[in-house]
Amino acid sequence: MNVDPSTVSGLSDILNPWIYGICALISILTVFCILGFTLKLKKAPNTRIRDKILVSAGVGLLFWVTQLLFYTSLRFSVSPDWKNAIFLPVFIILCYILFHLISAGKVGRGKSKKYAEVCIYMTAALLAADYTGFYPLYADSMDFNIQLAILTAAIIAGTVFSGAQLLFLVLEEEAERTALYWSTAGSILIGMGLSVLPYMIIFSVLAIEDQHHPFVLLPYTIGLIAMTALEFIPSYYAYSKLNVQKEEYASLYQNNLDAVFTLDAAGIIKGCNRAAVLMTGYAENELLGKSYSLLGTGGELGEFYKEKAVSGEAFSAEVDVAKKDGTVFKVIASIISITAQGRDKGLYAILKDMTEIREAEETIQYMAYFDELTELPNQKKFRMMIKELTVPYTLVSICISNLSSITELYGEKAGEEVIKSAAGMLAKNLPPGSLLAYTDTSVFSLAITGKRPEELNKSRFFELEKPVFFKDTIINMTVAAGAAVYPYDSPSHDDVYKYAGMALTVALEKSTEKHQVFSSKLNEDYHRQLYMENELRKAIQAGELNVHYQPKFNLESGMFNSAEALVRWSHPELGHVSPGIFIPIAEKTGLIRSLEKFVLSTAFLQMKEWQKAGYPFKRVAVNFSHYHFYDDGIVDTVKEVLDATGLDPNCAEIEITESSMIENKADTISKLHDLKDLGIKISLDDFGTGYSSLSYLQELPIDVLKIDRSFINKINTSSQSNAILSSIISMARDLELEIVAEGVETKEQLEFLGSLKCPSIQGFYFSPPLPAAELGDFISQYH
Secondary structure, three states: OEEOHHHOOOHHHOEOHHHHHHHHHHHHHHHHHHHHHHHHHHHOOOOOHHHHHHHHHHHHHHHHHHHHHHHHHEOOOOOOOHHHHHHHHHHHHHHHHHHHHHHOOOOOOOOHHHHHHHHHHHHHHHHHHHHHHHHHHHOOOEOOOHHHHHHHHHHHHHHHHHHHHHHHHHHHOOOHHHHHHHHHHHHHHHHHHHHOHHHHHHHHHEEEOOOOOHHHHHHHHHHHHHHHHHHHHHHHHHHHHHHHHHHHHHHHHHHOOOEEEEEOOOOEEEEEOHHHHHHHOOOHHHHOOOEHHHOEOOOHHHHHHHHOHHHOOOEEEEEEEEOOOOOEEEEEEEEEEEEEOOEEEEEEEEEEEOHHHHHHHHHHHHHHHEOOOOOOEOHHHHHHHHOOOOOOEEEEEEEEOOHHHHHHHHOHHHHHHHHHHHHHHHHOOOOOOOEEEEEEOOEEEEEEEOOOHHHOOHHHHHHHHOOEEEOOEEEOOOEEEEEEEEOOOOOOHHHHHHHHHHHHHHHHHOOOOOEEEOOHHHHHHHHHHHHHHHHHHHHHHHOOEEEEEEEEEEOOOOEEEEEEEEEEEEEOOOEEEOHHHHHHHHHHHOOHHHHHHHHHHHHHHHHHHHHHHOOOOOEEEEEOOHHHHHOOOHHHHHHHHHHHHOOOHHHEEEEEEHHHHOOOHHHHHHHHHHHHHOOOEEEEEEEOOOOOHHHHHHHOOOOEEEEOHHHHOOOOOOHHHHHHHHHHHHHHHHOOOEEEEEOOOOHHHHHHHHHOOOOEEEOOOOOOOEEHHHHHHHHHHHO
């Protein structure tokens, strides 16, 4: 088929511009899809094969549609037949191979050979697909034009290579917005180049009368423009990225907080940053062109340079560096080889000033081993120090036992002043070779060489109890001390430290003997108490505790009218444990609250059972420790138990002792009023043994007065004893209080109390404390 351009008056005589426009748009869309999917493959290289196949099918279909539209756009009397359908799977396979190579990371600008192979493969595939597609249509009229064919191949190759270069640059771009921008520009140019490919090919295989006619050269011109622009974009893009990297490097170099020097292979300073100028005191022009030895002292940098840096081995070392004024300071020098195009070009020397780091390390070291307030060694340092002692010594642990109260009352500054004052007092006249440390909150430890505890002047330690003046306030300290001897008590320094602490713990619990020396007996008693504490905890959890009841007999009615609940502990190994042993332990450890709640619940439930069974008891009484009144929730606890058991509050009685009033008096009286408002009776136990007993009778909201057994035991021993007992009963009657005499054990005591008209009696004369079941039998038999 001969084409005579001279007979063509316009582009529309050769092809349909509208259809060509659609071809161009589809080509651009196709390329954009390819670039978009490759960006996705960059983020997710393990994309499923199914997704790759689906995208390959879509892109291949677009290529195929473009080819079909090309045939439709031509004004020549030719149209595609069914044989063109074979190119659809070909396009799909080509796209899949491309995507597979990209996701596998087998192509890229850094892999030049593979990059060139893929570009040649894509160029050949595009040319082969189009030439093969045209052959069946124009086989009879083909007139192969070698010059146009070469020009066509060159344009396509240039477009493919430049497009691929842009693709890989986009893949390396971290900013998504920038990648999208360049992808869009590249898609338009590559799409334009591919859209004219069929026209360039058809003109290269058909007989053209005038090969220089503008309409013939138009597709080649468009292809050359697209190729040139594509070549420019990657170059400009790469140049822009290079400039950014240079600026980032310059910023990193100049703004580095460490001093950075650039050295050539001979060790001459070729460059430095601002930190280097500030660190060394030299001006930049004083450093440039000088040998690195200008900075080093003792040849250290030179030695490392010769042995390691020249060989290309990076290393770091601590060296001395001299400032311009001669000041020498420590730095960490990191030497890094500068390599370009496979050759060593010089070195970077990065110097980090170690002055602040050393100061920080010394501060951390000090804080790890010394107390900041007293500037004395702490526990960790003290235990290290005593291990270095080889002579016998006495280790004394001294505690300011009221430090927490001082801090709460006068503030933290006052507490700190007390601690510093105590440290000064202890350090004063400390024997030579002895050690002093602040080893715990409010605790000082001393290792005194050459003396046994009995040789120490105890008053020396209790000099700490001298007043301390803080502002306008006089503060008094109370102290306790515990001591152990090395190697008498143990050849282990750690054990001696532990034993002194153990003795201090015992001293703190004592009301008088505040200076304790470790001994085998103290050790045994200490561990026995720890054992009892642990066993008591388990007993409360395991339900080993039980409640016994001692009845109260009313002389006027001749009947038992109430009972007192008393907790008992039967240990599986120790047997019966006296309340005098485990109650103080419960009070000290705080277990008293859970123990008394157990007694309260058990006693109230038992009272309900007695009421159902018709027993004559009006109330059941439960003892409350004075420790319980430090608990703000005591009233809520009693309410909770009353609600849970359903007992009428008028059937409940709480017994307290006068010791409950010694501390926190106002708060205790307030809580007693709250309990009384519930309807509960309040009983004052052991009356006459406490402090200011008579004054409490006016202040306390009590209903019952229990006369202590010490008065009962003295009945008929003297006229004074009888008179005192008579006065107590008479006074309580005048105050309209119920009276109970406890500890009655003999008939003589009972008759005397009867003569004084004492209404209620409690004691072994009638019954010891009994389990609920046995008490029930006893009451039934008695009545």
